[in-house]
Amino acid sequence: MNQTKTGPAIILVRPQMGENIGAAARAMLNCGLTDLRLVEPRDGWPNEAAQANASGALEVVSNATLYKTLAEAVADCRFVIGTTARARDMVKPVLVPETAVQAILQADQVAGKSVSAIVFGPERTGLENDDVTRCDVLVTVPLNPEYASLNIAQAVLLITYQWYRATHVRPDLPDILNLNDVDIAAKKDIETLLAHLTDALDESGFFPTEQQRPNMVHNLYNMFQRMRLTTQETQTFHGMIKALRGKEWKK
Amino acid sequence: MNQTKTGPAIILVRPQMGENIGAAARAMLNCGLTDLRLVEPRDGWPNEAAQANASGALEVVSNATLYKTLAEAVADCRFVIGTTARARDMVKPVLVPETAVQAILQADQVAGKSVSAIVFGPERTGLENDDVTRCDVLVTVPLNPEYASLNIAQAVLLITYQWYRATHVRPDLPDILNLNDVDIAAKKDIETLLAHLTDALDESGFFPTEQQRPNMVHNLYNMFQRMRLTTQETQTFHGMIKALRGKEWKK
Numbered sequence: 001m002n003q004t005k006t007g008p009a010i011i012l013v014r015p016q017m018g019e020n021i022g023a024a025a026r027a028m029l030n031c032g033l034t035d036l037r038l039v040e041p042r043d044g045w046p047n048e049a050a051q052a053n054a055s056g057a058l059e060v061v062s063n064a065t066l067y068k069t070l071a072e073a074v075a076d077c078r079f080v081i082g083t084t085a086r087a088r089d090m091v092k093p094v095l096v097p098e099t100a101v102q103a104i105l106q107a108d109q110v111a112g113k114s115v116s117a118i119v120f121g122p123e124r125t126g127l128e129n130d131d132v133t134r135c136d137v138l139v140t141v142p143l144n145p146e147y148a149s150l151n152i153a154q155a156v157l158l159i160t161y162q163w164y165r166a167t168h169v170r171p172d173l174p175d176i177l178n179l180n181d182v183d184i185a186a187k188k189d190i191e192t193l194l195a196h197l198t199d200a201l202d203e204s205g206f207f208p209t210e211q212q213r214p215n216m217v218h219n220l221y222n223m224f225q226r227m228r229l230t231t232q233e234t235q236t237f238h239g240m241i242k243a244l245r246g247k248e249w250k251k
Numbered sequence: 252m253n254q255t256k257t258g259p260a261i262i263l264v265r266p267q268m269g270e271n272i273g274a275a276a277r278a279m280l281n282c283g284l285t286d287l288r289l290v291e292p293r294d295g296w297p298n299e300a301a302q303a304n305a306s307g308a309l310e311v312v313s314n315a316t317l318y319k320t321l322a323e324a325v326a327d328c329r330f331v332i333g334t335t336a337r338a339r340d341m342v343k344p345v346l347v348p349e350t351a352v353q354a355i356l357q358a359d360q361v362a363g364k365s366v367s368a369i370v371f372g373p374e375r376t377g378l379e380n381d382d383v384t385r386c387d388v389l390v391t392v393p394l395n396p397e398y399a400s401l402n403i404a405q406a407v408l409l410i411t412y413q414w415y416r417a418t419h420v421r422p423d424l425p426d427i428l429n430l431n432d433v434d435i436a437a438k439k440d441i442e443t444l445l446a447h448l449t450d451a452l453d454e455s456g457f458f459p460t461e462q463q464r465p466n467m468v469h470n471l472y473n474m475f476q477r478m479r480l481t482t483q484e485t486q487t488f489h490g491m492i493k494a495l496r497g498k499e500w501k502k
Contacts, residue, residue, distance in 0.1 A: 133472030
């Protein structure tokens, strides 16, 4: 799997739960990463719980490589990022994931190949200081400071997703949205308008058959959502329907 | 909790597993969001599994509001984004999370308050077409097309994290990184250098006590990581240590 490797290695140091190794592998594969390295997993290796929880990412787990120390796991790397949930008493830059990913891309580009790794510590304690000394920089996922706890697979996902996004094209905001109109209708006004319209269409025999009706109503809803009417415009529509039917709408 | 509300409401339509509601609440609170709305949860409400799995985010679960239909849940919203894992046969723009978040910020800014919602469908099937008709746009998390499956809490986390980041300051890459040097040393060369250095320091009685040694060694490792030596420079260091000790290093 390493022949086709692009992007950073993900290194789990002394992971405790096999389930978390499997979940981390899934998060990696979600983001197109396959180079999983394990340093002294608590329950040995291979691990049944890791395989069971890997789902479609079983190949990532099966191809994981095993090391005695973090130093061995990063021996071929030239840029190593440690993950941390808290500020540490060490002189290392602490990056956000987006910046860490830019640094990885830069380091890999200079080397002409993938030479980076992202290191995650044990679930309960995080990386020990001894592990941190092997890292060039640290990365923290900035979250609500009053509730910042993440499980290891979520941390892998949030960080590796930044890598995936940074290496894929990002489409622009479509013009279709009418977001700048201050009088944009509340959804309840759209609902009321559509109820009025479909009632009027029912009464007037617009729908050919009962079977075709649901699809046609869906299309109406979609059309009206897409219009992004103003509140004033919904009133105009009510007025139009009333005028066309020649009578008030009583519900 | 809604008095202090900033940011989009998160709406779960017909969620199946209580555990997933709890996990989604945690992901929301990770990203500073608290307005959870539920449309017809399968197992009724309140739900013990949701509370048990909410951990520190129990308040988000306890304050969740309950609705019979998505239309009711979005009645006060002016911009509604539906999440989808696949392309749909409907005429709606499909945004990536970063763009969706920019659209939310724009819609909220124009309204002068939070008027947006992000809607997630049932775990197994996703949003039904009838739900999609109530959405202005769709959002898809772009992932490895060969392995794009996410659970609902992960989807909530990836999307709401983009909101959290977009509303918080992003620090720049520190200057400290020497990423542009093509000859940057591989980690194994740093390990070898530090082994040489600490051996030499041990022999020369540099460490005052055995207790102080580990901390001092950590500091050395950190200093050397921070230097980001080139391969050539590691050789220079080896030469310096050898010269200072007056003898070869035999390991």
